[in-house]
Ligand code: ADP
């Protein structure tokens with residue numbers, strides 16, 4: 356168990372909070388097109404301001420690669436955050452150095468400051484100790500609420516923990532509780548449903564989950580590689596030939612463990628992956644050579660939902676088809692409908708999968724919607740993340756043993 360913000364005495368303290376404000380902007384303006392990530396950090400920020408902490412926020416935005424890029428400044432994010440919080444949010448055009456130090460010194464209890472994009476400094480991604488120490492010198496304690504970047508050991512996500520007492524924020528805590536719950540003692544039967552595009556992205560997690568689950572269901576583009584690995588013809592389907600051996604290994608391991616890895620029995624195929632094309636439903640043994648898989652078929656939807664119905668824990672990652680095209684979205688939509696109707700603990704992770712469930716307006720019915728992407732996959736693969744490991748254990752004393760204020764702990 357890691358220490359959380361709720362274990363800290365924060366009144367009057369300067370609290371450095373690493374958040375994930377890496378939000379998308381509209382293509383032709385500087386308007387934030389989706390502020391979900393800012394909203395996700397509000398509970399931790401409000402928790403701290405209500406307790407009279409001086410909140411120093413830091414985030415990355417985009418990929419400025421160690422240089423100042425005006426379009427990637429965090430000013431619009433500070434403005435949106437102020438709107439959402441209903442209080443002013445100070446903003447400073449640097450994340451370390453005299454300007455940042457002065458801005459921090461001006462903070463009163465309960466006030467919020469957003470530092471400039473930490474990735475304007477090459478030292479951030481290099482996890483430079485001197486830079487981490489400078490960041491740490493801005494505050495008395497450190498809180499990490501940026502779950503989405505917790506798989507990358509950077510200065511503001513890992514290095515800084517060497518200089519300050521360090522705890523998880525409320526969003527980080529929620530993610531860890533839900534995902535570590537899957538790795539600990541989930542209610543059984545426990546099923547994983549994997550889809551999406553690339554086997555190579557997912558094999559690590561699949562291998563790890565194979566040791567923990569009772570059944571695995573595979574759909575989406577992933578299924579084509581597995582079907583081919585089983586010796587079936589898959590026409591034009593997206594197949595990762597380099598991953599065929601890994602798919603065979605997983606099938607083999609599934610057999611030796613007695614954990615079934617179920618593949619589609621029928622699929623929707625099309626000659627091209629675009630809207631308005633003619634589609635056919637075929638058994639997986641009869642995929643035409645001039646067509647490719649774009650979704651799971653109706654019998655597979657029935658088959659998969661039948662298997663999931665009795666499960667008490669279900670983790671789902673990756674859409675069942677090219678759901679961005681309405682015509683190919685039925686498998687994904689039906690599965691989400693079932694998932695949210697079943698009386699099971701349900702966890703959904705992965706950018707596309709989360710988008711799909713949000714578009715359907717059903718996110719509220721899922722036990723946990725993970726904000727993580729790569730971090731979620733890596734946590735499920737390795738059981739931990741470098742930036743989580745770096746936080747203090749819950750049993751560590753809060754004060755006294757840590758010098759704080761920039762001296763190595
Ligand atoms: P997530 O973001 O949920 O982890 P991925 O990034 O692995 O999922 O994959 C999402 C992508 O997979 C979507 O863009 C979707 O169109 C694509 N996809 C799903 N099924 C197929 C398929 N049969 N053929 C090609 N692409 C597919």
Ligand code: MG
Pocket residue numbers: 705706707
């Ligand atoms: Mg994705």
